[in-house]
Amino acid sequence: MHVKMVVGRYAPDRKLDGELGAPYPxxxxxxxxxxxxxxxxxxxxEAMVLDGLIHIREHVDxxxxxxxxxxxxxxxxxxxxxxxxxxxxxxxxxxxxxxxGTVRVxxxxxMMPIRDLVWDMGPFMEKMRSVKPxxxxxxxxxxxxxxxxxxxxxxxxxxxxxxxCGACLMDCESYAVNxxxxxxxxxxxxYRYANDPRDSMQQERLKEYSDPNGVWDCxxxxxxxxxxxxxxxxxxxxxxxxxxxxxxxxTNNAGTRHALAFAESVRDSGRLNELTLMPKSLGLFNIxxxxxxxxxxxxxxxxxxLPPIIxxxxxxxxxxxxxxxxxxxxxx
Amino acid sequence: MIIDYDVLVLGAGLAGMRAALEAKRRGAxxxxxxxxxxxRSHSGAAEGGINAALDPGDSWEIHAFDTIKGSDxxxxxxxxxxxxxxxxxxxxxxxxxxxxxFRGPDGKLGTRAFxxxxxxxxYFVADITGQALLNAxxxxxxxxxxxxHDEWFATALYVPDGTCRGAVAIDMLRxxxxxxRAKAVILAAGGMGRVYEPSTNALICxxxxxxxxxxxxxxxxxxxxxQYHPTTLKGTGFLMTEGxxxxxxxxxxxxxxxxMQRYAPKMMELxxxxxxxxxxxIELAEGRGVDGCVYLDLRHLGAELIHKKxxxxxxxxxxxxxxxxxxxxxxxxxxxxxxxxxxxxxxxxATPLAGLYAAGECACVSVHGGNRLGANSLLDTLxxxxxxxxxxxxxxxxxxxxxxxxxxxxxxxxxxxxxxDRPYKGETHARLRLELGTLMDDKVGVYRDEAGLQDALxxxxxxxxxxxxxxxxxxxxxxxxxxxFALELDYMIDCAEATIMSAIERKESRGAQARSxxxxxxxxxxxxxxLVTQTPGADPKISYQPVTITKWQPMxxxx
Ligand SMILES: Cc1cc2nc3c(=O)[nH]c(=O)nc-3n(C[C@H](O)[C@H](O)[C@H](O)COP(=O)(O)OP(=O)(O)OC[C@H]3O[C@@H](n4cnc5c(N)ncnc54)[C@H](O)[C@@H]3O)c2cc1C
Ligand code: SF4
Ligand code: SF4
Ligand code: FES
Numbered sequence: 001m002h003v004k005m006v007v008g009r010y011a012p013d014r015k016l017d018g019e020l021g022a023p024y025p026x027x028x029x030x031x032x033x034x035x036x037x038x039x040x041x042x043x044x045x046e047a048m049v050l051d052g053l054i055h056i057r058e059h060v061d062x063x064x065x066x067x068x069x070x071x072x073x074x075x076x077x078x079x080x081x082x083x084x085x086x087x088x089x090x091x092x093x094x095x096x097x098x099x100x101g102t103v104r105v106x107x108x109x110x111m112m113p114i115r116d117l118v119w120d121m122g123p124f125m126e127k128m129r130s131v132k133p134x135x136x137x138x139x140x141x142x143x144x145x146x147x148x149x150x151x152x153x154x155x156x157x158x159x160x161x162x163x164x165c166g167a168c169l170m171d172c173e174s175y176a177v178n179x180x181x182x183x184x185x186x187x188x189x190x191y192r193y194a195n196d197p198r199d200s201m202q203q204e205r206l207k208e209y210s211d212p213n214g215v216w217d218c219x220x221x222x223x224x225x226x227x228x229x230x231x232x233x234x235x236x237x238x239x240x241x242x243x244x245x246x247x248x249x250x251t252n253n254a255g256t257r258h259a260l261a262f263a264e265s266v267r268d269s270g271r272l273n274e275l276t277l278m279p280k281s282l283g284l285f286n287i288x289x290x291x292x293x294x295x296x297x298x299x300x301x302x303x304x305x306l307p308p309i310i311x312x313x314x315x316x317x318x319x320x321x322x323x324x325x326x327x328x329x330x331x332x
Numbered sequence: 333m334i335i336d337y338d339v340l341v342l343g344a345g346l347a348g349m350r351a352a353l354e355a356k357r358r359g360a361x362x363x364x365x366x367x368x369x370x371x372r373s374h375s376g377a378a379e380g381g382i383n384a385a386l387d388p389g390d391s392w393e394i395h396a397f398d399t400i401k402g403s404d405x406x407x408x409x410x411x412x413x414x415x416x417x418x419x420x421x422x423x424x425x426x427x428x429x430x431x432x433x434f435r436g437p438d439g440k441l442g443t444r445a446f447x448x449x450x451x452x453x454x455y456f457v458a459d460i461t462g463q464a465l466l467n468a469x470x471x472x473x474x475x476x477x478x479x480x481h482d483e484w485f486a487t488a489l490y491v492p493d494g495t496c497r498g499a500v501a502i503d504m505l506r507x508x509x510x511x512x513r514a515k516a517v518i519l520a521a522g523g524m525g526r527v528y529e530p531s532t533n534a535l536i537c538x539x540x541x542x543x544x545x546x547x548x549x550x551x552x553x554x555x556x557x558x559q560y561h562p563t564t565l566k567g568t569g570f571l572m573t574e575g576x577x578x579x580x581x582x583x584x585x586x587x588x589x590x591x592m593q594r595y596a597p598k599m600m601e602l603x604x605x606x607x608x609x610x611x612x613x614i615e616l617a618e619g620r621g622v623d624g625c626v627y628l629d630l631r632h633l634g635a636e637l638i639h640k641k642x643x644x645x646x647x648x649x650x651x652x653x654x655x656x657x658x659x660x661x662x663x664x665x666x667x668x669x670x671x672x673x674x675x676x677x678x679x680x681x682a683t684p685l686a687g688l689y690a691a692g693e694c695a696c697v698s699v700h701g702g703n704r705l706g707a708n709s710l711l712d713t714l715x716x717x718x719x720x721x722x723x724x725x726x727x728x729x730x731x732x733x734x735x736x737x738x739x740x741x742x743x744x745x746x747x748x749x750x751x752x753d754r755p756y757k758g759e760t761h762a763r764l765r766l767e768l769g770t771l772m773d774d775k776v777g778v779y780r781d782e783a784g785l786q787d788a789l790x791x792x793x794x795x796x797x798x799x800x801x802x803x804x805x806x807x808x809x810x811x812x813x814x815x816x817f818a819l820e821l822d823y824m825i826d827c828a829e830a831t832i833m834s835a836i837e838r839k840e841s842r843g844a845q846a847r848s849x850x851x852x853x854x855x856x857x858x859x860x861x862x863l864v865t866q867t868p869g870a871d872p873k874i875s876y877q878p879v880t881i882t883k884w885q886p887m888x889x890x891x
Binding site for chain 2: 011012013014046057058059061062063065066067068069070071072073074075076077091114115116118120121125129132133134135137140142143144145146147148149150153154156157160161163164193196198
């Protein structure tokens, strides 16, 4: 297989030959631009993207830098952008991503590049550390294991399969616009400890993870589920934390209020009352935040996008109520 | 820059992190240094599980006997006793750190069967046991605030006046060289799989720890004992965990025959690794393989079990060969997997070089002797990592701080600059690595003989000479990987030399050392360890050490 590999290169201490890439579109407009170099190489048909990069590094240009070690999605080293999407280079088949004989690889704009395909893991790992990813164990005799059902352990294996590669964070839409968002990887790890029957801090954890930049800042874009090479499905873990924290009564935050207001409106009228959604999410007595949102409201009004002032119920709303009853939960 | 610690831990795999945790808990100031982020360490690749005699029906004595028999009686029995006795405690401690071990119906830890073991005593998390352990330990060192220097690459040990007092390392992200000065150093740099090609080991397993100690004058022991794993994937050499056979998978030849019945009628596929690897090699040599491979057949286990308990190898076979093990047998061959040999230590991890400790795969206590049992290595990293951490923390209390080191740092700087300045003469690290690896697999693999070994030694010496002219084209300072690869190549060559010299020396067949010219085990002459020590300006020196025998007299080994 003949491949043209376009490699986004970056070296802070040197000038590189090649074409300086165009600036990224928002929200990455201020991110460092890379120099793109093209390598034409021949590979066997089943080759992975990483095989191409190693080939270049070994036979063409030994200054090409790429983190890799296990070559089979175990060590988590080689997450990068392949044609503009987060992938593990070692398990992405070249033939699956090649377009018109070309494939483009680079460090993702969401991460600070260090050199070529190597990006700064600092902020990513710091997010994980900040969710206190360790067991605060309940009391147990030092000579005996905790007795817990296998199902409870099995439930956590999905997250324990996470190899901390960073693919999810690099394509997370919420992280793109808010660098403080804890992100899919850290929150998946957070779930793993919050739902460990051996942990004694569940309540504190749920409260903390519901704070701003936590579980309620996820926009359900599904990118993390889509790109994760290990089936961790971080969004699913985030949704589980949300459920657990609402059940535990941590509802005094914009995210929960938003979700509850949403559901309340549907229960009572069969449709969404967008006018009351915003104040209810912000908190009915949070006058400051409500005033802050006024300019957007005017913009919406000017653009003719403001929802109707008078909210109508749909016919047969009682049947919707019945559904709520059947499902159960905080709104019945 | 010079940074001071009481204890410097070189390596952040299971052995390194466990050692660091223990030393910190005992009040030492601890720094950990690792050439990759701790979570990328090769311990994460361990699939199958970890051994401990925890079950009431099992006992540490049976575990010890299995280990000693597996080692072909080369293991030191006092060390094996320690490991097997302390195993349950270390396992439980990991469980308390949060490892999500598989449970039995009563909620207690549950097991699976593994090769060479007379009881099912392997504890596991699906087929990601190593990763689950690594994650839990890393989480714990975050909790306890152990300082790590991630992506720092050690280039030399600092040994003024015959005691080890630290290491020089390159901070890859910034391209700077630093001296990490310490009162004791614990080497936990892992294995040397890449000295062979192919190998189940990751690209970072280049024997750095072995070589660093070797160069500092510490002896390497049992280096001829290179474990070939019986089930490595065709082509890439990826590991198909022994857990697969533990769950009941068959090994078959081209006629579909379960050939192990001719070699190990009792234990069949679950005989010891050296035995199974040799059986496969004979099948291949006698023409009962296909394309250099025999088969691992899991079809009768059913889709559900495969997906639940062996997801990782299912995925790897699918990804790299396009084969679904639920439906077809998987072509496999024996491949380099583990080095039993390493830096000689006592059961507290102390090496003969004062101030230097070693633990994990780079150390040789020796608990694995001629052949390591599956799932005993993770155990080894934890038990002896902990013991090295504890002992070193005590040892440093009586060691005075040091002022010197500036000079040494400068000399390392010059050595590395000289490497960077070498002109290009056509020799590359990539080509020499490949040459070295294929040579080792070919001549120093499952079966060995005098002529092949002598030839290999001569060729390795030639590669060593050529390596002196490997040049680094990358002139960048930040994350200069080509420089690392050149340095790693030198480490690998040192390991290869020690392995071949020991293999030439041992004129018998024992454990992983199968010599076609000396096919029998010879307890009268060779029930002893072989040590190799580098001596400045001369060929490395060979010496011996008796095997410690406590309760178990050598017997014939049948499975
Ligand atoms: C595929 C595979 C599967 C396995 N499965 C099992 C199993 O099921 N059960 C079992 O018991 N054993 C298993 N093993 C063996 C076991 O995983 C290893 O022996 C063990 O994990 C080694 O741990 P360690 O801490 O000694 O080294 P590693 O985990 O390899 O760590 C080495 C550390 O040293 C650092 N390092 C190395 N060189 C340098 C340097 N120059 N400068 C700075 N840092 C450096 C690295 O960055 C790394 O942090 C398996 C091995 C493989 C290859
Ligand atoms: S679903 Fe949520 S966490 Fe996942 S990528 Fe989208 S915004 Fe980020
Ligand atoms: S959740 Fe998936 S994508 Fe994210 S770091 Fe873990 S393995 Fe990578
Ligand atoms: S090289 Fe390890 S995950 Fe890709």
